[in-house]
Amino acid sequence: MKKPRSRLANWLSFNQHRKRFGAAAVARSIDGVDLQQLKQRRVDAGIPVMTHGSKKELQTHLDDLRQEFSGQPEMNYYHAQLIVLIRRGVDVAKHFSDFETLWLQERDFLLQSLSTRWLISAADTFIDHSTDALLKALLMNAVILINTIKLQESERYLHRMEDVPVDPQRQRSLQSERLALFDGVSGFAVGTDDTLRNMRWRLDALCATHPLGAMVLEVFERVQREGNVYARFRAMHTRDKTAWWQD
Structure with missing residues (x-):
């Protein structure tokens, strides 16, 4: 590299x-x-x-x-x-x-x-130049989140972003069976999974340790709104107690 x-x-x-x-x-x-x-x-x-x-x-x-x-x-x-x-x-x-x-x-x-673009640019700048190791580690969360979404949505573009209807049988299978992805990682049980809720709790606690941790939480909230897999899965979520976004 x-x-x-x-x-x-x-x-x-x-x-x-x-x-x-x-x-x-x-x-x-x-x-x-x-x-x-x-x-x-x-x-x-x-x-x-x-x-x-x-x-x-x-x-x-x-x-x-x-x-x-x-x-x-x-x-x-x-x-x-x-x-x-x-x-x-x-x-x-x-x-x-x-x-x-x-x-x-x-x-x-x-x-x-x-805009989110400039929030990430700000995060990159702190990561490159700050001497505060905690802040740099916190802001890397926002950068990785957005860059992962950029990759995922760009791949959808390459596949013509064809929004075919969700297969009900496959959605039901995610609720009752383990979907193996890679190296022991399993799929997300769309609609009920508590993975993102638990991640959000940990993110809230970590970001509370620094005033500028609010930048990460703002970015995380924005990706719940539109144009990416977080927003699409939020729209399909049915279990209130495992919601991972702020109302």
Whole structure:
């Protein structure tokens, strides 16, 4: 497996230097911002367009992101700017400190305002740069959860996402027989299984040990709503006492 580039290799890479051209001006533009004002102001950049990948030129990439955040609070765009600067190696210690301060001060606002995509980007940033081992371990739960769903739903896309009706006989068999999957792992008894409820209890207890553990719980709640296997199985669940989501 290929290893991540070392700091020295990144420093010597022309491509990495190219990605930082103009970074000083960007850093100055967001230094000492008023967080309360950023919460009140909205980004005005026309019709929102989701970015796909990133441009090598820093300012071009940030302009694309600004359009993505059009109509959203300026704080969301500021949050993204910090992540971009950190990932491109621009005064990482300072910008990560600003990023950490932002989350500790505005956690509840960010949890409600950011998309799941940017919550996971935030989790990745803490995992890469925080010195808090507990926090890094907690946030890895959110990353693994979303990446697993990305794989599973992408596979469904490859198979044309044909939502054929559930086979009632197979559903009944999951309630009465063990479905062997791999290496001793068995299937999920759709409708009644307590596996996810018990996992949720453990997740709640673990996330309560750190203020930013709330990020993991927010992501877990969001995946119960639509567009993935958690939401589809929630819709088929019939036993209230083994529910794994918050009402």
